Every structure is written in C-alpha cells, then in structure tokens.
Amino acid sequence: MKDTIVPGLRIETRRGFTVLTLPAQISWQNYAGIREGVSRALSLAARPPAAGSGTGGRGAGVVVDFGDAVLLDAAGLVLLARAETRARLLGCQLRAVVPDASAPVRRALDATGLGRLVPVFPDVASATAAPPPGRRRTSPADTADVLDAIRALHPADAALAPAPSAPSELTITTAAAPDGDHTVVHLAGVLDQRTVPRLGETLTSLVEGDLRHLMLRMSARLGLRCDPLPILLGIRWRVAAEGGCLSLLEQPAKLREIIDREGLGSVFTACRTAEPAA
Numbered sequence: 001m002k003d004t005i006v007p008g009l010r011i012e013t014r015r016g017f018t019v020l021t022l023p024a025q026i027s028w029q030n031y032a033g034i035r036e037g038v039s040r041a042l043s044l045a046a047r048p049p050a051a052g053s054g055t056g057g058r059g060a061g062v063v064v065d066f067g068d069a070v071l072l073d074a075a076g077l078v079l080l081a082r083a084e085t086r087a088r089l090l091g092c093q094l095r096a097v098v099p100d101a102s103a104p105v106r107r108a109l110d111a112t113g114l115g116r117l118v119p120v121f122p123d124v125a126s127a128t129a130a131p132p133p134g135r136r137r138t139s140p141a142d143t144a145d146v147l148d149a150i151r152a153l154h155p156a157d158a159a160l161a162p163a164p165s166a167p168s169e170l171t172i173t174t175a176a177a178p179d180g181d182h183t184v185v186h187l188a189g190v191l192d193q194r195t196v197p198r199l200g201e202t203l204t205s206l207v208e209g210d211l212r213h214l215m216l217r218m219s220a221r222l223g224l225r226c227d228p229l230p231i232l233l234g235i236r237w238r239v240a241a242e243g244g245c246l247s248l249l250e251q252p253a254k255l256r257e258i259i260d261r262e263g264l265g266s267v268f269t270a271c272r273t274a275e276p277a278a
Contacts, residue, residue, distance in 0.1 A: 004034035011041055015128040016060035017095075018045045026073035028257060031079065034087025036157070038064070038083045046090040061093030063127045064118075066105050073258075078110055084117050095127045096120045102278075138246040169197035172202050182270070190223035200231040203246075207235065215270065224254045229262065235266060245271035 008023025018041045023030060045062045064080060071077070080096065087094040096118045098106045109115035114179040121127035170189040177184050183206060191199065206214060214235070247270040252257070259265055 006030055006037065009034060009037050011037060013042075013126065014042075014063075017128045017244070019063045019065060019124055019128070019256075021067060021074070022069045023041070024068065025070050026070055026076040026079075028075045028261060031075040034076075035079055035082075038062075038079060039086070042083065042086055042090055042092065044093075045092045046088075059096060060128075062087065063095045063097060063121075063124060065097040065124055066126075067097070067099065069105065071105055071108060074108075076105070077112055077114060080109075080114055080118060081112075084114075094117050094118050095130075097122070097124050097127050099123060145175075170198060172199065174206070177215060182215050183211045184215045184217055186217050186219070187222055189220040190225060191228050192223075192225035194228060196228050196231055199228065199278045200235070203231070203235045207239055207244075212239040212242050213271065214239065214246045216246065217249040217251055217254060218255070220250060220252075222252050226250050227258055228255070229258060229264070232268070240271075243271070245269070 006023065008021075010017050011023040012021075020037055020041045021033065026034065041062045043213070045060070062083075064083070066076070069076070080094075084094050096109070097115065097222070098109065098120055099122055101122070102108065106120065107116070109118070109120060119127075119130075121130070170187065170191060173186045175184045175186070176182075185203070185206070187199070216232075232246065239246055246268060248255075248259075248268040257266070
C-alpha cells in the first residue's frame with residue numbers, strides 16, 4: 001500500500017509497520033499536510049491487522065522516516081511530539097529514522113528530549129526489524145517539557161538547517177524619513193546566521209547614536225534563511241523603553257509567517273505616523 005498526500009510525503013507498509021517518508025523540506029508551510037499524513041498513518045497502525053498477517057492484535061506501529069529531510073523551522077519537531085502523544089493514546093509505537101547521527105535533525109531531537117521519547121534508528125530496515133513491544137498503556141504522555149524545549153528553539157530555527165555553502169551578502173543603507181524623526185534602514189541580500197549579527201550591530205550603532213525611531217525596509221527579494229526575531233525584538237525593546245520604535249516595512253512572506261506564529265504582529269509598528277523614504 002502506497003499513497004501520496006503532499007509532494008514528497010509517502011505512506012507504505014513494511015513488516016507490519018506503517019512507514020511515513022517525509023518530504024525533502026519540512027516547515028510550517030507544509031505542516032498541515034504532513035500532520036494529516038501522520039494522523040492517517042497512526043490510524044492505519046491502530047487498526048487490527050488482516051487475518052494471517054502474524055502481527056498480533058494490531059499493527060506493529062508507525063515509523064517516521066526523516067531521510068534527508070531538512071527542518072526549515074521547528075514544525076517537524078512539534079509534529080513528532082504531538083504524534084508521540086497520540087500514538088500512546090492509540091496504544092501503538094512510534095519510531096523515527098534519522099540516517100546521520102550528526103545531522104541537525106538528530107541534534108534537535110536530542111536537544112528537545114524527543115530522542116528519549118521516540119526511539120531513533122539509522123534506517124528503515126533496522127526500525128522495522130526491531131521486534132515491536134507489547135500493547136502499551138493508553139495514558140497520555142507528558143510532552144509539555146518537550147514542547148517547551150521546541151518553543152525555545154524558535155529563535156534559532158536556522159540552526160536546524162545546514163548553513164549555505166556559498167558566502168552570503170547583506171547590504172544595509174540608511175536614509176532619513178521625511179518626518180525628520182524616523183530613520184529608514186534598507187536591507188537587500190540575504191539574512192542568515194552570518195549576516196544577522198551584522199544587522200544587529202548596525203541597529204545597535206544607530207540606537208547608540210540617538211536614532212531611536214527606526215523603520216526597517218526589506219527588499220522584496222531579501223533572502224531569509226534564519227529567524228531574525230531575537231535581534232529585532234532586542235532592538236525593539238531597547239528603543240521602546242526610551243519612547244522609540246522599530247517598525248518593519250515590506251516583510252518577506254517567511255518573516256510574516258514567523259511573526260504571526262509568535263503573535264507579534266502588533267509589536268513592530270511605528271510609534272507615530274511617518275511616511276518612509278522611497
């Protein structure tokens with residue numbers, strides 16, 4: 001039995017296990033479709049197997065195969081934590097496959113404690129060859145601490161994905177807004193783990209130079225390879241304490257998604273109406 005729910009997501013059966021192969025990239029953009037696939041896989045595993053299948057009273061369990069998938073944010077970790085809780089409620093086992101023990105996915109599982117809740121195997125063959133345990137108790141698992149750890153990863157979502165091989169560039173220019181109070185900071189290029197610190201240094205220098213009404217204008221083509229919220233929030237809190245503001249103009253879609261996810265849409269607004277410089 002094979003099925004495709006979202007591009008790159010596959011469900012099949014091996015040795016009585018329902019194996020869910022994840023797409024090459026996992027993020028909040030395809031989270032809903034993958035969550036549906038995981039839910040379906042768990043429902044299939046919880047059904048009593050066909051007569052003569054030799055797997056006992058129910059399916060052996062579910063194997064979530066990360067393969068070569070890249071976590072663009074913490075969506076995959078939230079998905080796995082919630083799937084572990086549902087698997088316990090259904091009384092079936094959940095296993096994960098992460099081929100490389102040093103991969104960002106494996107480091108994230110260890111950092112959040114998920115690796116202690118979900119058995120991790122190097123490949124699907126070993127995951128499906130290990131004998132399934134007996135029926136598990138159906139009390140819910142306490143994953144609150146795991147989810148808290150995952151939330152703590154949000155400011156460092158980029159650490160879940162490999163750094164780009166090519167050097168990245170970020171161009172930062174400033175201009176005075178027509179109102180005479182605000183300073184417009186123009187960004188072009190790429191924001192990643194290498195360039196975000198430089199943005200922080202630039203904004204800090206402006207603040208220390210008594211420019212506390214800042215408007216950050218991002219090019220429509222600005223590449224976003226990490227979560228810049230820690231830097232932006234730090235500057236925002238600093239200027240707000242002195243009656244200033246940090247507003248964001250023309251945010252890239254991925255940044256808007258992160259801000260909406262964190263419920264911070266109202267934070268990055270100007271403290272007074274200002275017409276930005278073109």
